[in-house]
Amino acid sequence: MFTALGLETTDEAVYREMLESPALGVEEIAARLATCPDRVRACLDKLFELQLIQESFEAPGRFLAVEPAVGLQQLLVRQHDELIERQRQIADSHASFLRMLAGTGARSSRGGGIERLEGMDAVQRRLQELARDAVREVLTFMPGGPQSAAALRAARRNDGHVLGRGVRIRTIGLDGVREDAATLDYARWLTEQRGEFRTAASLPPRMILVDGASALLPIDPDDTRRGALCLSEPALLAPLLALFEQTWERSTPLGSARPALSGHEGALLACIAQGHTDESAAKQLHISPRTARRMMASLMDRLGARSRFEAGLKAARLGWL
The missing domain is CATH 1.10.10.10 (Winged helix-like DNA-binding domain superfamily/Winged helix DNA-binding domain)
Structure with missing residues (x-):
């Protein structure tokens, strides 16, 4: 567990020694662990930075181990905050990527690997084409919380055709959809039809990937009604596939309790x-x-x-x- 929290074996050993024997000094801890004092001092610096040790009020210059129930909780909170920040950075990078593609897509033809679809009607037509032609897997980011009735009807219609042909569907929504009756009903329907649905604390902008060969992304993540970009260039699809898989691994299955x-x-x-x-x-x-x-x-x-x-x-x- 300590390794998962960013502590190495020696860091953990020093922390345990300080918990068990608060009066030990650097030299004594080094002797017990059969290591050099400088290595112990480096561990103490790291433990102090992680707020697992603190300076004694009674004896300035001496450090004491923070109780595990407190210290590890603080460390978990920090790692959680860092994870959320990392997810936000990924989402921001993804949005910047979309804006860059939007400018490029305006000058690209369908044969160039980027097609610009103006308006929701054009997007829906392409979604129907992709659903019709899918043979292996459809991956979807579904941000924005609870979905509109129209969006859910369209999703059921397209997903039903796809699942009926044995194509795998994996969708990730926000945690908040678990309390929206309509969206949760769709998610349960999807899993009953042998699709898969998970939720995450935060998501990049909306994205649909089909067979690893095509991707639909909004032209403007803040206004999906403007239309979408349809990507088919492998160099553009590879990072999007990797992003989906990383997010999928961190997400919570529908039938599981949220963390x-x-x-x-x-x-x-x-x-x-x-x-x-x-x-x-x-x-x-x-x-x-x-x-x-x-x-x-x-x-x-x-x-x-x-x-x-x-x-x-x-x-x-x-x-x-």
Whole structure:
């Protein structure tokens, strides 16, 4: 477990020695572990940075191990925040990639590997063509939280034809769709038809990949009604396929419970429900305002909420508060 949290074997050993024998100094720990004092000091630097040890109030200059229940919880929260930030960076890079392609697509022909589809009618026609021609697998990012009735009807129609031919379908939606009756009904229907549906805390913009040979992406991630780009160039498809697989591995299957909230996330939601701002909640939790804002943005994504008030209501309905 410690390795998964970023600690090496020697780091863990030093931490355990400090827990079991708080009075030991650097030289004594080094002797017990049969290593050099400089290696122990390097481990102490790392443990201090990870907030697993702290300076003693009674003896300045001496460090004490933080209790595992506290220290590891803080480390898990930090790693969770870093993961969310990484997902946001991936989504931002993906959006920039789409904008770059949009400019290129305006000058490209269908034969050049990038086709520009103007308007939703053109997009729907191409989706029907891709669904008709799919032979192996259809992969979909479904961001935006709860889906419209029209979108769900179209998805059922296209997916039904595809699944009927034995083609595999894998779809990833946001965690928030689990409490939207219509979208959840579609997801359950999909799994009953032997499709697969998972959810994630955050997602890149909408994307549909067919047989690893074609991809549909919005021209403008902020306004999907403008149309889409249809990509068929292998060099463009490879990173999109890799992005989907990475996101799929981190996502939660529909029949599984979502990962529990971290201690700080639950406390932050409770503060927000009491009327605190991000800044005042940060003071209550002894974290930075920036961390509080990032955590709140992540929670709103997971809940599919457009406001802090809506996030509080949905969290209460889900039993998060």
